[in-house]
Amino acid sequence: MVVDDLDFARAADMRPIEEIADKAGIPAQAIEPYGRHMAKVDVTKLPPGGRGKLVLVSAMSPTPPGEGKTTMSIGLADAIARTGRRTIVAVREPSLGPVLGMKGGAAGGGRSQVLPMEDINLHFTGDFHAITTANNTLAAIVENSLYQGNPLGIDARRITWRRVLDVNDRALRNVVVGLGSPTDGVPHEGGFDITAASEIMAVLCLATDLADLKARLARITVAYTGDRRPVTVGDLGAQGALTALLRHAIKPNLVQTIAGTPALVHGGPFGNIAHGCNSVIATTTARALAEVVVTEAGFGADLGAEKFLDIKTRAGDAVPDAVVLVATIRALKYHGGVPAEEVTTPDAAAVEAGLPNLTRHVENIRTFGLEPVIGLNSFPTDTEDERAVVHQWSERLGVRCAVADIWARGGGDDGGDEFAAAVLDALDGSDTAATFTRLYEPSTGLEEKIRTIARTIYRADDVEFAAAARRRLAEFEENGWGEMAVCMAKTQYSFSDDGSRLGAPEGFTLHVRDLLARTGAGFVVALTGSIMTMPGLPVSPAFERIDLDDDGQIVGLS
Structure with missing residues (x-):
């Protein structure tokens, strides 16, 4: 049955x-x-x-x-x-x-x-595994450059590249790496995201072919120097190896x-x-x-x-x-x-x-x-x-x-x-060729793009940028990233950044707490509310229902 x-x-x-x-x-x-x-x-x-x-x-x-x-x-x-x-x-x-x-x-x-x-x-x-491997290989390359004399002048406090796993594990959201002896690396804070949140996932999904994939990988920003200059995959010379890992x-x-x-x-x-x-x-x-x-x-x-x-x-x-x-x-x-x-x-x-x-x-x-x-x-x-x-x-x-x-x-x-x-x-x-229009043009500034999405799509009255987001806006514009698209990170349950406000809320302020540069993907992520890039497991996870029967067939997966 x-x-x-x-x-x-x-x-x-x-x-x-x-x-x-x-x-x-x-x-x-x-x-x-x-x-x-x-x-x-x-x-x-x-x-x-x-x-x-x-x-x-x-x-x-x-x-x-x-x-x-x-x-x-x-x-x-x-x-x-x-x-x-x-x-x-x-x-x-x-x-x-x-x-x-x-x-x-x-x-x-x-x-x-x-x-x-x-x-x-x-x-x-195995696509997710390949992306996980490429992402974490890049993390190891960044750490090795830092350890091997730091020729690019990377500031360990400004490494933005995080490791990933295709596992919901809240305990890995924030970690410290490099602990131990001097040969174990340079200690600094880091963390894990879920693989679906990796910029390499976004890059692979937006690339048009292998050559475009390699070019996008080279543009990924992984860290900043002491004077806040972006350090990219291209600076590390790693785009060829990463492309090879993703060729299938x-x-x-x-x-x-x-x-x-x-x-x-x-x-x-x-x-x-x-x-x-x-x-x-x-x-x-x-x-x-x-x-x-x-x-x-x-x-x-x-x-x-x-x-x-x-x-x-x-x-x-x-x-x-x-x-x-x-x-x-x-x-x-x-x-x-x-x-x-x-x-x-x-x-x-x-x-x-x-x-x-x-x-x-x-x-x-x-x-x-x-x-x-x-x-x-x-x-x-x-x-x-x-x-x-x-x-x-x-x-x-x-x-x-x-x-x-x-x-x-x-x-x-x-x-x-x-x-x-x-x-x-x-x-x-x-006849969408004649009627289709986007919300904004590339030349529109990042702040105005965010406000346009918030006001037009969410119906927010205003957008409030936290101090960290304000600093990032200025830095990103100075780095020449102002023409990138905006990718809003927001609760899916509400038009607002509060998942409990159902229906069609109005009269609210959208709160942007920080921004992330995804220079390979070609967009800036605007973080609102309490969106997590590494989910945790719920009280009753789906894995509790998954098993193999006596014939070796999977049961409980639905």
């Missing part, structure tokens, strides 16, 4: 990866199989392609029960493929830390998953959905502390191969979609032809003031009370000159009265809205037909 995501995945009839490659139009010489059902794609061996339509899937502000954005992305791709159009879904790789911690599996759900879900969730093709990780991973739709799963920067999108290479490769490509951005549209549109579209050919905002009845009730444990109780009035959150996301997408489609992810506890509230709202706002039952019924059958029809209707009528 099928009872959870893992059972759905195991019940699927997976096809050999060579068949999936052929379905996607990928020649045999371009795939490097990792077993029977996964492969790397060597994009340098692909024939010239076209330029498929791109659908960006984002969402309303997340809630504890989850909205199923990845599930909706996969189900939508299956439903569009069902119409006969060659389709590929391009999504992020799961981060092992959250899979074993709070989030659990991140390969979709029900009958809308990418397969093999166990491998994708646990290690996959840069290749997109080809897998399949339960319905047999080709999927490129590649890269995984976090949406609240990085730019939250799969790789530029995967997205552009998919567009060259397919008529329609479905991709996603992390968390709600205020974080994921904004960064996709203001950061990723500057790095590659990624301007979407349509945007989907995923919503659920239970999320609307949560933003309408209903406690998480009561969102399955019918309450049409609470749905109405939560609609301002979704309305603001619609308005924000329209700010970019794009017209969204609402994808209402269906749950068995939804009522017709509650859905009617959403449909009446969509008519008033003049926005397309479609219900999808793709967890239980799957997009490969008829669970996503209404959803796919609405998205295809939007695609056929779109």
Whole structure:
């Protein structure tokens, strides 16, 4: 009996990866199989392609029960493929830390998953490990330069490069290294981030090819000298070695959905502390191969979609032809003031009370000159009265809205037909080349970029910069980094920097406590609130449910 995501995945009839490659139009010489059902794609061996339509899937502000954005992305791709159009879904790789911690599996759900879900969730093709190794190799190179006479004049107190692990381990957030004898290095403070927060992850996901990857790696700032001059990977001469470590990780991973739709799963920067999108290479490769490509951005549209549109579209050919905002009845009730444990109780009035959150996301997408489609992810506890509230709202706002039952019924059958029809209707009528606009130009100063995002997307009245952030603003502008994009690090649960302020808050001040320079990625991270770059494990972590049965099969992963 099928009872959870893992059972759905195991019940699927997976096809050999060579068949999936052929379905996607990928020649045999371009795939490097990792077993029977996964492969790397060597994009340098692909024939010239076209330029498929791109659908960006984002969402309303997340809630504890989850909205199923990845599930909706996969189900939508299956439903569009069902119409006969060659389709590929391009999504992020799961981060092992959250899979074993709070989030659990991140390969979709029900009958809308990418397969093999166990491998994708646990290690996959080793991309995260390669990024971890490259990141920590760079840390060792910095320490060695400091120890071997310090020819670059690095100030040990101003080393900004941190080590990473793909593990949620709060005890490693702040550490001291170099303790012991004089041969054990130079003592100084440091720390660990999770691998998804590494700048090397961001660089790999924004690079357009190996040469661009190497150039971006060379631009990474790792430390400062005593007189505050930036020290880069290029100064250390390490970009070649780091590129060599990442030569396989840069290749997109080809897998399949339960319905047999080709999927490129590649890269995984976090949406609240990085730019939250799969790789530029995967997205552009998919567009060259397919008529329609479905991709996603992390968390709600205020974080994921904004960064996709203001950061990723500057790095590659990624301007979407349509945007989907995923919503659920239970999320609307949560933003309408209903406690998480009561969102399955019918309450049409609470749905109405939560609609301002979704309305603001619609308005924000329209700010970019794009017209969204609402994808209402269906749950068995939804009522017709509650859905009617959403449909009446969509008519008033003049926005397309479609219900999808793709967890239980799957997009490969008829669970996503209404959803796919609405998205295809939007695609056929779109001209984003003429309408698309970003929030700011590169020449706009860093402070003004932050204020623009805060006022336009979050609706903040003002932005308050802490003393450390003020110092960093001045330093970054002096270093010539003022034209970089801005990547906001903010709670995903609210438009504000306070995760408890649900719905569509107004009249608040956004607090920026510090800034981080990501000169290889080409953006500055603005840290707000209490966002952590190394998560901790919750009271009841997901790893407690994961095990092997007597046949050696994984159980409890969902």
